[in-house]
Amino acid sequence: MKGYVFHGPGRASWEDVPDPAVKEPTDAIVRVDAVTICGTDLHILKGDVPEVRPGTVLGHEAVGEIVETGADVRTVRPGDRVLISCITACGRCAYCREAMYGQCRGGGGWILGHLIDGTQSEYVRVSHADLSVHPLPAALGDRDAVLLADIFPTAYEVGVLNGRVRPGDTVAVVGAGPIGLAAIATARLLSPERILAVDPAASRRDAARRLGADAVADSAEAPEQLIADLTDGLGADVVVEAVGLPETFELCTRMVRPGGHVANVGVHGRPATLHLEDLWIKNLTITTGLVDTHSTPTLLRMAAAGRLPTPQLVTHTFPLDHMEQAYDVFVRSADTGALKVVLARQQHEEVPAQREGAS
Structure with missing residues (x-):
């Protein structure tokens, strides 16, 4: 499969990477259907987050379909459409018991695209899946739902x-x-x-x-x-x-x-x-704070009911394999007017990237 790989400050590329596999019984493998780029990814590329090692697939926001689960996953199953949270939660440690998932000490917190391979790829392994993915209501489209992963x-x-x-x-x-x-x-x-x-x-x-x-x-x-x-x-x-x-x-x-x-x-x-x-x-x-994502279920319900202005934040859309072009547009936001860019599997490669609302 392909993924967007960090190779050190100022260097990253869309390239072949190994397919993810279930490593722990609490893992899920998700096919990425829509993904976006975060300002934090730009900080990583500038060298502001030295914990990210060269060779890491970037990204921590995505929507997709469960394709495989470990034996201990109970809340989702293959075929489910889910939101991948930017925060992974073990659900057992002292911080998780207080809904401070961002500070998880059981192998969670902000790990996707930070300490382990992230979501800017065709498939991704999500650990502690029971608390780290959220089933999506049918009324909420991918392009809107992906904004509930982080921002x-x-x-x-x-x-x-x-x-x-x-x-x-x-x-x-x-x-x-x-x-x-x-x-x-x-x-x-x-x-x-x-x-x-x-x-x-x-x-x-x-x-x-x-x-x-x-x-x-x-x-x-x-x-x-x-x-x-x-x-x-x-x-x-x-x-x-x-x-x-x-x-x-x-x-x-x-x-x-x-x-x-x-x-x-x-x-x-x-x-x-x-x-x-x-x-x-x-x-x-x-x-100060790293998000805990305890509000995600509430925000998902509000978005599904049309109470959040998610459509107004997506300014550009791209096919999933146009990652480098999407990064270029997002980095040059002062010139391009980019707010959030969304890359979607459903688009065909021949469809050009376009500014929403442009003729």
Whole structure:
């Protein structure tokens, strides 16, 4: 079979790899029908995640069909259509018992495309399948469902819930990429008074407005002043960092009000300065987090009912074996306008990649 293999910083290719096989009785083998690319994959390619060894198949988000299961798998069987979660959960360790699956100590956590071969391939082995794949409702198409593997639970849990968004809050989201846009969409579920999106790209600011932001700002034009103007000088109740750069994290700490929350979602490859000389007196709560995906079943039900704006986030589609072209489009998002790209097995090779909504 084929897979997208990491060969070190700046180097990866779509190439022949061994077919996956059941190694443990809790494993499942899934045929990948739809897969997407995450900003974290770009961090890996930049060398920001040194735990990823050369030779690893990338990817941690996919939808597919179960083709084989180990003897101990009970909740799915061959032929079932499933969502592959970005987080693997053993279900037995102390963290899993508290639904903190991202911190699993039983061979789970974020392992797909990180510590073991991932989903950007034709088939993938998923360990601890009973808790790590989710049967999909028939009403939810592959292209929508794949967004529930990572970006929606990450934005909702690590951004909105950790940030403790409440009705009437002013929420600022710094970074209007896929995670930031999903944070805007899920923050709206909790009825904040207003949401501000900050991003240097005009196309992403436009997308933020479509997803529910009440105001947008260019990150180069003092967005902290806009927040101050909107809140009588107090600052935002909740600021979500959805980029992963030192300057965006520090911007978040300047935008939050005393007693507010900064929820860091971004993957950081460089140190950020925590200005305690200014912040110690502000009664701030700063949270970090790897998604646990405990909200995935709820979000799947909401998506199936049309309560999440998943179609608006997919801007480009490709055949599965056009992985290198899809990465090129995703990397150059400032030029291509890419938000989420989806690669699907069902497409024929002769169908060109296309921008959704383009003529």
